[in-house]
Amino acid sequence: MTAPADTTSAARGTAATPALEIRDLVVRYGSGRKAKRLPPAIDGVGFDIAPGETVGLVGESGSGKSTIGKAVLGLHPPASGAVRLHGQDVTRLSLKQRTSLAADLRVVFQDPYSSLNPARTIGQTLVEPLRLMGVGAAEALVRARKGLESVGLPADAVDRFPSQFSGGQRQRIAIARALVCDPKVVVLDEPVSALDLSTQAQVLNLLADLRDEHGLAFLFIAHDLGVVRFLAQRVVVLYRGQIMETGPVESVTQRPRHPYTVALTAAAPVPRPAEQAARRAAREALGVGSAGSAQPAAAGCPFAPRCPLATGICVEQRPPLRLVDDSLTACHHAERVPAL
Numbered sequence: 001m002t003a004p005a006d007t008t009s010a011a012r013g014t015a016a017t018p019a020l021e022i023r024d025l026v027v028r029y030g031s032g033r034k035a036k037r038l039p040p041a042i043d044g045v046g047f048d049i050a051p052g053e054t055v056g057l058v059g060e061s062g063s064g065k066s067t068i069g070k071a072v073l074g075l076h077p078p079a080s081g082a083v084r085l086h087g088q089d090v091t092r093l094s095l096k097q098r099t100s101l102a103a104d105l106r107v108v109f110q111d112p113y114s115s116l117n118p119a120r121t122i123g124q125t126l127v128e129p130l131r132l133m134g135v136g137a138a139e140a141l142v143r144a145r146k147g148l149e150s151v152g153l154p155a156d157a158v159d160r161f162p163s164q165f166s167g168g169q170r171q172r173i174a175i176a177r178a179l180v181c182d183p184k185v186v187v188l189d190e191p192v193s194a195l196d197l198s199t200q201a202q203v204l205n206l207l208a209d210l211r212d213e214h215g216l217a218f219l220f221i222a223h224d225l226g227v228v229r230f231l232a233q234r235v236v237v238l239y240r241g242q243i244m245e246t247g248p249v250e251s252v253t254q255r256p257r258h259p260y261t262v263a264l265t266a267a268a269p270v271p272r273p274a275e276q277a278a279r280r281a282a283r284e285a286l287g288v289g290s291a292g293s294a295q296p297a298a299a300g301c302p303f304a305p306r307c308p309l310a311t312g313i314c315v316e317q318r319p320p321l322r323l324v325d326d327s328l329t330a331c332h333h334a335e336r337v338p339a340l
């Protein structure tokens with residue numbers, strides 16, 4: 001890794017220029033008329049990430065978190081909308097233009113066992129993206145060695161193979177591979193969910209340090225709200241491809257305003273039974289079941305019989321989602337929940 005990146009406004013954009021902007025993103029899978037009749041996997045999502053900021057993207061399995069990550073990384077082209085990296089829409093670039101931007105936008109995947117090529121040394125793995133950027137072989141190796149040191153591994157790990165490292169060490173190597181190019185935005189796709197608890201804490205601390213040191217913007221995909229609370233400043237709550245609620249991490253996790261977020265936070269495991277009981281009580285007061293559970297929907301909701309997840313969110317009725325205030329979008333069902 002090179003010296004800490006220049007985080008001046010000129011290098012990173014001004015405060016008014018987010019590192020990453022996602023606007024009205026619509027993503028579909030499949031092709032043909034039949035696919036068009038299906039609801040899109042991502043349906044009109046938009047949010048920003050400032051330089052040095054972490055935005056947590058949470059939601060149950062299938063809500064569309066990874067699909068947003070894929071659209072941002074150019075792995076799946078959106079049907080419409082924009083993904084702007086420092087103001088430039090990366091969804092409309094040619095392959096060549098995209099390659100030249102690749103250094104600015106990197107990814108760390110969930111599984112450190114499958115994301116590193118077992119047949120390549122760690123040095124080869126770290127040098128490769130630098131060589132693609134046009135960095136000379138000798139300099140690339142120096143940067144690879146520094147990159148390993150910056151994630152707490154010895155520089156001579158360049159000569160070893162992935163099988164010689166533990167899961168946590170492999171994830172450090174994956175982080176070094178992402179950061180060795182001095183990116184501006186990193187997509188972290190469940191980067192600690194394959195690790196044990198103590199290793200998770202170490203890797204999260206490392207990510208927080210590297211973000212603060214280099215002014216990195218993280219799109220942090222996770223389903224564990226505890227983990228998100230540790231690293232993210234803001235949270236975007238996703239459900240069936242739409243944003244249900246977004247705001248500062250403390251307020252969204254401690255005082256969720258949307259019934260779906262209440263259900264999601266209530267479903268998250270918490271270490272203290274008292275806190276879990278308080279969440280359960282809050283959920284019951286709102287009349288919402290656990291996310292993804294078969295509990296009855298809110299009493300009095302006329303759409304409850306048609307709500308497939310029985311969370312009290314009337315999927316049949318979307319759109320319209322309406323803006324309740326600057327930080328909350330809700331289906332009309334929210335109006336029926338007095339505590340909101």
Ligand SMILES: Nc1ncnc2c1ncn2[C@@H]1O[C@H](COP(=O)(O)OP(=O)(O)OP(=O)(O)O)[C@@H](O)[C@H]1O
Binds near residue numbers: 030059063065066
């Ligand atoms: N390659 C694909 N082809 C067709 N549909 C897909 C494909 N990938 C994802 N989907 C669908 O898109 C929706 C969103 O999936 P996605 O993987 O983005 O959710 P997720 O929130 O990341 O889930 P998880 O937490 O389980 O990884 C789901 O309905 C899923 O079935």
